[in-house]
Amino acid sequence: MPDLPEAPRRSWARRVVARADLFILALLAAVVVASFLPVRGEAAEILRYVVVAAVAWLFFLYGVRLKTSEAVAALRDWKLHGSVLATTYLVFPVLGLAAQLLAPAVIPTELAHGVLFLTLLPSTVQSSIAFVSIARGNVAGAVVAASFSNLVGVVVTPLLVALLLGGTVGFSADSIVKIALQLLAPFVAGQLLRRWLAPWVLRHKQLTTVTDRGSVVLVVYSAFSQGVVDGIWTTVSVGSLVALIVLSAVMLTAVLWATWAGGKAAGFSREDRVVLLMCGSKKSLASGVPMATVLLPAATLGFMVLPLMIFHQIQLLVCAVVARRLGDKPDVPVTAPTP
Structure with a gap:
């Protein structure tokens, strides 16, 4: 990312967060429409x-956008990026x-x-980078960490799903073929x-953003349509939704504390602690929903995607507050950021 004056950089980051909010509204609208018109x-x-x-x-676009050099650059700061990966693919799955x-x-x-599935997903890219920028962290490090997390996730997430959810969701040889054809092949292409x-995609960034986010909204509508037909809203009570919200908040708080305290224990600079905090605590809805359609049976999609949607909304709200608090007082020591 080019060096920008602090005010324009933070303004750009807040615009990204605002667009993420619109994306959430579109996803919620898809759930409402699917509930009444599946x-x-x-x-x-x-x-x-x-x-x-x-x-x-979607995965073809991910392949076009991701600079291979960023994955190579991750090897240079293995301590930081290894910590992000460990949080994403070890700490979260334990929770x-x-x-x-x-x-x-x-x-x-x-x-x-569904909660277990969301903990196996890669980190977000845009919102992680935006929050690191708002918190005045290492933006370049965030770009590499978030991108590398998604690159690794194309392979690691299916392996973790097979290992931890395979018996539950019926993971089989056919699933491996679907992963290769629907995720890996487009990504490699x-x-x-x-x-x-890449030059064309960069010139038409707004068009490609609308199409890839529109694709995620379509996938959510399809998943919840199947869930409604299978009776998701007769199975999930209000009490269960409240418990799911509380559980998501507890998991997020635990990871926020662990990444901030862990970064301090590892001797990271404040800027790199922000990277670990923001990139390590996120789970990608944009990657997770498409992966769910490939990895999971159609009959379970609504149930499996619902925890991810709830967690995603909570992480945006909480991390926006934490990022602004850190950004407003960049020189003040913080023992652990709290929502």
Whole structure:
């Protein structure tokens, strides 16, 4: 990212957060529409094929956008980026496994599995970078950490799903073929064609952003349509939703404290502690929903995606407050950021 004066840089970051809020509203609208007007029958079959194409398009764009040099750069600061990966793919999954102890007494088993699934996902990219910028952290380090997390996630997330949820969701050889065709192949194609397509994507950034976010909204509508047909709102009570919100807030708080305290214990600079805090505490809805359509049975998608949507909204709200607090007082020592 080019060096920018502090005010323009923070203004850009806040615009990213504002667009993320609009994205959340679009996702909530998709859930509401699916709840009252779910797609059924032959139309559902057609939509399923459209979703397959949308997922392939998303991962193709991820491949085009991700600079291979950023992944190579991650090896230079292995301590920071290794810490982000460890938080994303080790600490979070442990919390997800612990959450299984709450089922079925506190939350339904299907939602507990959804909580575990969300803990296996990569970090966000745009919002992580934006929050690091607002908090006056190491923006360049955030770009590499968030991008590298998503690059690793294309391989690691399916492996973790197979290991920890395989028996539950029926992970099989067919699942591996679907991953290769719908996730890895488009991603690799995007990387191979990046040299020629990246300039066009950068020139038409708004168009590609609308299409990839529109694809995620479409996937959410499809997932919740299937969930409504299968009776998701008759299974998930208000009490379960409240418990899910509280559980998400507790997990996020635990990771925020662990990353901030862990960064201090590791001897990171304040700027790098902000990177670990913001990149390590996020879970990507934009990557998670498409991955769910590939990795999980259609009948479970609504239940599995719901915890991710709730956690994603909470992480945006909480991290926006934390980032602004750190950004307003960059020189004041903080023992641990709190929501």
